[in-house]
Amino acid sequence: xxxxxxxxxxxxxxxxxxxxxxxxxRAALSARLTAETDRxxxxxxxxxxxxxxxxxxxxxxxxxxxxxxxxxxxxGLERWSGSLDRGVPGPGNLAAYAAMQRAMELASVHxxxxxxxxxxxxxxxxxxxxxxxxxxxxAAMCWSNTLPNLPPWGASSPALGNNPLxxxxxxxxxxxxxxxxxxxxxxxxxxAYRERGQQLPVPGGYDEQGDLTHDxxxxxxxQRALPIGFWKGSGLAFVxxxxxxxxxxxxxxxxxxxxxxxxxxxxxxxxxxxxQSLATMSELSRIADGAVAALHAATPIVPGEPARYPGEQTLxxxxxxxxxxxxxxxxxWDNLGRLSSA
Amino acid sequence: xxxxxxxxxxxxxxxxxxxxxxxxxRAALSARLTAETDRxxxxxxxxxxxxxxxxxxxxxxxxxxxxxxxxxxxxGLERWSGSLDRGVPGPGNLAAYAAMQRAMELASVHxxxxxxxxxxxxxxxxxxxxxxxxxxxxAAMCWSNTLPNLPPWGASSPALGNNPLxxxxxxxxxxxxxxxxxxxxxxxxxxAYRERGQQLPVPGGYDEQGDLTHDxxxxxxxQRALPIGFWKGSGLAFVxxxxxxxxxxxxxxxxxxxxxxxxxxxxxxxxxxxxQSLATMSELSRIADGAVAALHAATPIVPGEPARYPGEQTLxxxxxxxxxxxxxxxxxWDNLGRLSSA
Numbered sequence: 001x002x003x004x005x006x007x008x009x010x011x012x013x014x015x016x017x018x019x020x021x022x023x024x025x026r027a028a029l030s031a032r033l034t035a036e037t038d039r040x041x042x043x044x045x046x047x048x049x050x051x052x053x054x055x056x057x058x059x060x061x062x063x064x065x066x067x068x069x070x071x072x073x074x075x076g077l078e079r080w081s082g083s084l085d086r087g088v089p090g091p092g093n094l095a096a097y098a099a100m101q102r103a104m105e106l107a108s109v110h111x112x113x114x115x116x117x118x119x120x121x122x123x124x125x126x127x128x129x130x131x132x133x134x135x136x137x138x139a140a141m142c143w144s145n146t147l148p149n150l151p152p153w154g155a156s157s158p159a160l161g162n163n164p165l166x167x168x169x170x171x172x173x174x175x176x177x178x179x180x181x182x183x184x185x186x187x188x189x190x191x192a193y194r195e196r197g198q199q200l201p202v203p204g205g206y207d208e209q210g211d212l213t214h215d216x217x218x219x220x221x222x223q224r225a226l227p228i229g230f231w232k233g234s235g236l237a238f239v240x241x242x243x244x245x246x247x248x249x250x251x252x253x254x255x256x257x258x259x260x261x262x263x264x265x266x267x268x269x270x271x272x273x274x275x276q277s278l279a280t281m282s283e284l285s286r287i288a289d290g291a292v293a294a295l296h297a298a299t300p301i302v303p304g305e306p307a308r309y310p311g312e313q314t315l316x317x318x319x320x321x322x323x324x325x326x327x328x329x330x331x332x333w334d335n336l337g338r339l340s341s342a
Numbered sequence: 343x344x345x346x347x348x349x350x351x352x353x354x355x356x357x358x359x360x361x362x363x364x365x366x367x368r369a370a371l372s373a374r375l376t377a378e379t380d381r382x383x384x385x386x387x388x389x390x391x392x393x394x395x396x397x398x399x400x401x402x403x404x405x406x407x408x409x410x411x412x413x414x415x416x417x418g419l420e421r422w423s424g425s426l427d428r429g430v431p432g433p434g435n436l437a438a439y440a441a442m443q444r445a446m447e448l449a450s451v452h453x454x455x456x457x458x459x460x461x462x463x464x465x466x467x468x469x470x471x472x473x474x475x476x477x478x479x480x481a482a483m484c485w486s487n488t489l490p491n492l493p494p495w496g497a498s499s500p501a502l503g504n505n506p507l508x509x510x511x512x513x514x515x516x517x518x519x520x521x522x523x524x525x526x527x528x529x530x531x532x533x534a535y536r537e538r539g540q541q542l543p544v545p546g547g548y549d550e551q552g553d554l555t556h557d558x559x560x561x562x563x564x565q566r567a568l569p570i571g572f573w574k575g576s577g578l579a580f581v582x583x584x585x586x587x588x589x590x591x592x593x594x595x596x597x598x599x600x601x602x603x604x605x606x607x608x609x610x611x612x613x614x615x616x617x618q619s620l621a622t623m624s625e626l627s628r629i630a631d632g633a634v635a636a637l638h639a640a641t642p643i644v645p646g647e648p649a650r651y652p653g654e655q656t657l658x659x660x661x662x663x664x665x666x667x668x669x670x671x672x673x674x675w676d677n678l679g680r681l682s683s684a
Binding site for chain 1: 414415416417418419420421451452453454455456458481493494495496497498499500501502509511518520522526544545552554570571572574575576577578580581582583584585587588589591594595596597613615616617619620621625626629630632633635636637639640641642643644647648649650651652
């Protein structure tokens, strides 16, 4: 691990994007979104993903110049395509950012708005689009489907996606942003525990005998990660997939093959709501303040460590990253160096 | 347990509602919604709840004649009150049904629509409003907050509601309807396991020593039921509460006292989306059919028992109830008899 200044990190990512042929404006936005992901401590979905992104560009599976376009519209509801319908999708994070911006424009007119984006590519960090909305004063929900990597409840073969779901609530300088996927632990997190020689803090899946286990390596072998809440997360992953595919007209989870380098065509939903169209910001803030205070007042298991609301830790990590530098893994930093000089 | 004809069950509930002073039209609707809940096998939220409802009417905490009214509107987003703002709320199921109807009307105009309903009372079965929307050809999400009955992750005192969340997808005669609350097991389910002398199939909470347990009685003693996915369900319960309270202007979870007989003022969200405004019903059905087929094709843990989609079992139970009669518990049936002759 090392700490790198935020601007240095962003600049180096920007050079990678320019080197891949992206326009200056888009490279700047893509670099900011990716650097912010590492800044916020979500290291699995920031620069760690860039080698795969660059490889997909090289293979012609992502076109850095392709932009999303409108396919169908009715009032506050729109269907967009990330351009797979024209051959090759553009970068998923730029399409997702544009989709959330458009959903907020629609919400400004209709009170709420939704963009269903199909035919796109991986959006990197899900929470990005929640922070985007909450920072602009909108409540939002968004989610994406993924390739099949999670067995449904009652089955042992992967048929669900570990679909991320985001709920964002504007709240002055402390937005509340939940960013969660449907499995208890991602495979990235399982690998990190295994490499550290640690057991999981709670059961994370099944071993090859079909028993619940805390052992990350056993789950990697069985490929039976646990959906949150067993049958409940399984059901939630399924409905998010079907609803996204229906509204976006993109792929459903079962239409992806298992190869991450082929993972294009995702279906995603971006829903924005304008709460300030119903109440004053001070009334809204008072409600959120009260809920946060009550959460903090719950009796902590560990004395002095109160329960946290979603996003609370992110803001602490962000502040520390901006003050001390962003933590990056040596291997990710080296990869970034290679990509930017390629 | 006994089986009772659906029409007999509905008729008896209707007499209870008429006896409580409800108008004929509203009594018929309330009776249908409640009978359908037992018909669909959700026995915890059908006639089993009527003694408490009748008691709240008797105590003057619910006014059977109060109707929800519009408070604020902007485009496809509306805030309604279940009438607590005028003193006493009306029956929560009737207000919720009206709210989902209104959300669908808004979606017909704007592509999507949302009603935030505050100051209401318990809506009985959450899934009711999902089936209502899906049967009418709309996709929907809805949720309610509740009194605090679930500890947040990292704490031992209840500060979250076991908020139910519904996602509904229209799909010809087989809608996909997810109806799930935020705890792994409700206290009603824990009691049922304890009474049968059974252990839970998966860990359901913590015992008084703070260890995860399959023992329902230990969780009843500790009052530390487990949120689905540990920290994830804890975060989801929190954001659903805050977002509902902000949009509806009703109570947040922390504003309820712990007494179920005082549980009025809930905040609820009803979101409807008109997918047919983006695509033909046959295109939409093809997408859902494909996802269902892929789910059914996953390798089952128990040979011959494929994974099920949310709502699949409900339709089987419904068919059986209509053919053989609705299963009701003797005690609930007796209570209903007493209420209808009161």
